[in-house]
Amino acid sequence: MTEDAIASNLRKIRKAAGLSLSKAAELTSVSKAMLGQIERGESSPTIATLWKIAKGFHLPLSALIGAALAVRPDSKEGYKTVQFPGSISVKIVFPFDPEMGGETFQIALTPGQSHISQPHELGVTEEVFVLEGEMEVLREEEWVALKAGEGLRFRADQPHGYRGGEMGAVFLNMHHYPRHVGVPTVI
Numbered sequence: 001m002t003e004d005a006i007a008s009n010l011r012k013i014r015k016a017a018g019l020s021l022s023k024a025a026e027l028t029s030v031s032k033a034m035l036g037q038i039e040r041g042e043s044s045p046t047i048a049t050l051w052k053i054a055k056g057f058h059l060p061l062s063a064l065i066g067a068a069l070a071v072r073p074d075s076k077e078g079y080k081t082v083q084f085p086g087s088i089s090v091k092i093v094f095p096f097d098p099e100m101g102g103e104t105f106q107i108a109l110t111p112g113q114s115h116i117s118q119p120h121e122l123g124v125t126e127e128v129f130v131l132e133g134e135m136e137v138l139r140e141e142e143w144v145a146l147k148a149g150e151g152l153r154f155r156a157d158q159p160h161g162y163r164g165g166e167m168g169a170v171f172l173n174m175h176h177y178p179r180h181v182g183v184p185t186v187i
């Protein structure tokens with residue numbers, strides 16, 4: 001179900017931008033074969049692959065995993081959780097708003113689970129606010145410990161990461177994008 005939503009989002013976005021699979025592969029550094037498999041629903045993209053696509057297309061992450069995942073658009077029921085196999089689960093809390101240039105996710109980490117993210121687009125800032133449990137955030141090559149009720153802001157245009165404590169953690173993750181991200185004229 002989730003794969004179908006991501007597949008159709010990716011196909012629509014690429015077609016709307018008038019991009020061939022080859023050109024999309026060039027922009028995102030995701031192979032043409034892999035992009036094709038994702039679009040046909042034959043392969044479930046990892047969160048790392050989705051971030052590469054978002055970065056290459058200058059789009060927020062929720063443009064790829066949102067919309068089709070809405071339980072009922074504009075209802076307080078919000079969005080379905082996307083569980084990436086062997087990785088984190090991500091739920092959209094607030095989808096991307098072009099006026100504010102931001103989006104908010106709720107992410108769950110299992111005990112000790114570590115997730116390293118490659119740099120996002122230049123100028124992207126993230127904030128983490130811990131709702132439950134304890135965790136660490138990798139900021140500028142240093143792990144910073146956070147517990148429920150604590151938050152941290154960091155530059156996300158460099159490698160960064162999240163690691164769950166003994167009981168795991170649930171946190172809000174805000175992304176703030178530079179102005180050109182999310183503008184429909186992708187290329």
Ligand code: MN
Nearest residue numbers: 117120126156
């Ligand atoms: Mn990130």
